Amino acid sequence: MEQLNKEKATAFFAALNRGDIPAIVGAYAEDGRCVTMGNTLISGTFDKAQISAAAGGIFQVFPKGIRFTIDAMTAEGERVAVEARSEGLHVSGQIYSNQYHFLMRFRDGQLVEFKEYMDTERVTDILCGGQKRPAAAV
Numbered sequence: 516m517e518q519l520n521k522e523k524a525t526a527f528f529a530a531l532n533r534g535d536i537p538a539i540v541g542a543y544a545e546d547g548r549c550v551t552m553g554n555t556l557i558s559g560t561f562d563k564a565q566i567s568a569a570a571g572g573i574f575q576v577f578p579k580g581i582r583f584t585i586d587a588m589t590a591e592g593e594r595v596a597v598e599a600r601s602e603g604l605h606v607s608g609q610i611y612s613n614q615y616h617f618l619m620r621f622r623d624g625q626l627v628e629f630k631e632y633m634d635t636e637r638v639t640d641i642l643c644g645g646q647k648r649p650a651a652a653v
Contacts, residue, residue: 517590520621524595527619527626528583536570544625553635556643576642577603581611593627595619611641 523542530538540563543549549561561569574580581603589596597617605611613633620628639647 520595521590534574540567542626547626550630552632555638579604613637
């Protein structure tokens with residue numbers, strides 16, 4: 516199971532690197548979700564319908580694509596931990612690069628949960644144009 520899940524994780528990142536939206540969305544189970552950690556404008560929990568609706572937007576802000584490089588991968592049971600980094604030219608003209616830890620959980624070869632941990636300040640600075648979520652009322 517671990518080897519198959521590692522292959523599925525590798526294929527998922529290859530689809531991201533190709534900008535292959537049908538393959539990205541198709542990797543998720545019907546009840547799959549993506550969890551982007553932090554308190555940025557793009558943070559939150561997204562179901563498959565939301566992932567499908569938003570997937571094209573990722574590649575609109577990276578017209579030349581964004582490239583993920585897997586640095587390390589560990590699998591145990593249904594979980595695959597991926598250490599990775601990215602780089603891409605953002606529409607703002609800035610190079611966006613980040614370091615990540617992704618925790619992927621598979622069921623029957625499909626992605627049930629994709630958790631993304633990254634440098635949220637880089638996200639805010641470049642992907643969100645410096646905008647932050649309003650502070651919660653105390």
